[in-house]
Amino acid sequence: MGNKEKYDKALELALEQYEIAEELAREEKEKAEELAQDKYDKAVELALEVEAKAEELAKIEYDKAVELAQKEGEK
Numbered sequence: 001m002g003n004k005e006k007y008d009k010a011l012e013l014a015l016e017q018y019e020i021a022e023e024l025a026r027e028e029k030e031k032a033e034e035l036a037q038d039k040y041d042k043a044v045e046l047a048l049e050v051e052a053k054a055e056e057l058a059k060i061e062y063d064k065a066v067e068l069a070q071k072e073g074e075k
Contacts, residue, residue, distance in 0.1 A: 001009075
């Protein structure tokens with residue numbers, strides 16, 4: 001095998017390695033994006049749950065305050 005053939009073969013192998021690396025990088029990027037989206041979705045879900053609980057607690061506190069005000073008004 002002459003120098004030209006060796007050079008061509010080395011170039012071909014380098015190109016194949018580059019394409020493989022590029023595909024792996026693309027797959028890793030997609031996985032990272034999916035993971036980030038999952039974490040975002042879970043954070044939003046948790047925030048909505050916390051908001052609902054806070055609203056429930058605020059309603060309870062409001063009802064207690066109204067009841068106390070009514071009792072004080074009866075005195």
